[in-house]
Amino acid sequence: MEYLIILLQTLLDGIMIGGVYAVLAIGLSLVFGVMHIVNFAHAEFMMIGMFIGWACWHFFGLDPMLGAFIALAVTFCFGMVLQRVLIRPVLGAPQVAQIFLTVGMLFALENAALMIMGAEYRSVTTPYQTQSLTLFSYGSERVLVGMDKLYAFLMALLSGSAVWLFLNKTRFGAAMRATSQDPMAAKLMGVNTDLMYAVAFGLGVGTTAFGGSVVLPYITASPAVGSGYAVLMFTVVVLGGLGSVTGAIIGGIAVGVIQSFSALFMPIQLQNLALFVVFILVLALRPEGIVARRRS
């Protein structure tokens, strides 16, 4: 029984953090899916979202969960502009050019943040940060979940489903999917593909910024915070299947659960080893990712 509780707790911890990985990675998946461009600067938008969330909290007393919507809106617009100015010229260019551009953006954004915000670590103080919900207890053993993680998970769920609904249930979403499948055909059907690309990029970086703001209660914002998450984000989307929202969600939760369970069987130090062993296995056995359908 005691062991069961430990397993339950581990699973829960994994799902909670995994949900957040998912929302951070959905945007990356979306940008790749629609524009076929690998955005190496993507994790920097998480950092931008964190700073916007922090600023909303610091100056207006807005909870980061609500600040997340502002982060989404601001970053969405910023992303649209970036797409128009920087990404569009390299859309048809060789991949090397795209890589140079997005890696360059990574450095530019990180250092711009360093110039504007300074190197201080910014964190928020909210009442629920130190509260937890006991779901289940048995003797002295408890299964509990931190409120900050729970809220972040719920917000992640919300934004993940919103993006999914948008893509699958709206005309605009259908147009975006059409653009991703065949831009030429979409154009011939009257879809404004330029707009689709801009919106996809804006939405992609916006959801990641949203994710950045919701994790603020337990992760400290600093200009370099993105670099720690970049590899995780790529793992999540490749694991789930590049270009698929469902894939990103499943990939995110899988990564969280693997990290969390590995701590049960081996030193926590090796949690990323466990993750990448699984990652390599998935790449070897199902190179298209867990979810994506095999392309003919």
Added chain:
Amino acid sequence: MTKDTSKSPFSLSRRQVLAAGAATALTMPFYARRGFAADTINVGVIQPLSGANAQFGINSRNGIQLVADEINAAGGIKSMGGAQINLIISDATSNPTQAATVAQRMMSQDGVCAVLGAFASSLTLAISEVTERRGVPLLTMSFSDQVTGRGFRNIFQVVSKASDLGSATITHTLDLARKAGDEITKIAIMYEDTAYGTSQAGGLRAAAEANGIEVVMDEAYPLGITDVSPLINQLRRTEAQAVFPVSYLNDSLLIIRNMRQQGINLPTIGGAAGYIIPDFRNGLGELADDVLSISPAAYDQAPEFTERFRERFGYFMVHEAQEHAACMGVLASALEKAGNADPRQLRDVIASETFDEGWATVMSGGKIKFDETGLNIHAVPMMVQWRGDELVTVAPAEYAKADAVWHSL
């Protein structure tokens, strides 16, 4: 562009003139240094000014800058005809390869007489490979045992090494607990698996063993851990009476918050770095109260110096700033004594003299003397505790400024 130049060829030649001028200006210091060596002394400062450790690097730079400015304002190095200290400050990012490259460049292009840096042990170790080869003294406040453990001749560690800090953490904690009537027999250690974390945890472990204390949890975790729940879950299931986390800032906030979330109120004794900077308090608010930490130096030991830092920069003199200031103080005294900026002579002066003047006195122990490995024999690890927005020294007894608050179990 082409159209522009064809219309007014003059603009192109003006540009050339400007470029040539800029090139001359860039090479000027090179000649100037050769010609008037007495006027300025180039001192290399390598710190992580961007990347994950940027804030610590900036604090360190502020400490060095303060001392250098004070020395220059007071008339420079007198034995060298009032030569001014010219800091060549470079960003090591948070990447050891970059740190080594920067060090290389400083020595070949700027002819620095010594290097100060670079907060994180991993960076300092990378730089020391270069300075050792070149015979340029490197003064550092990095903790790792490896800093002075490799038999290098040109490296000087002003702080106690990590293993000593680790063992002092245990002995001071036992004393504080005993004073409050607690006997500690079981402890938990968690640390990030970097050069610094591993060395310091090693010291904690060895001291625990020497004192007959059982380490019921001993867990390393990867740098940049995103979720500490597994660690705290594990801690919850142990019977530890005190917890010793060793980490930089983000993990420290995660660990304390997660402990409180799970209702764990064990006495927490941090391993310096993230536990004794203003952002720790800013991030945690009241949760920071009474958290203890080891610190290689404490600003309340030399307020007549450290308050000058607060006046200029607006926050208390964090330990990395204070120790780097001490490094600069040692270097200034050594320059004064050597009477020239030859790296080899400076090295010999630093290695042989006792430094008990000016900013060298802000190090714990009040003076600095290096043994044959380059370790400061006078350094004393301090135990500090959060009181509101300030840190106060609570141990060892002869340095304590206040009694420790100990929450009995």
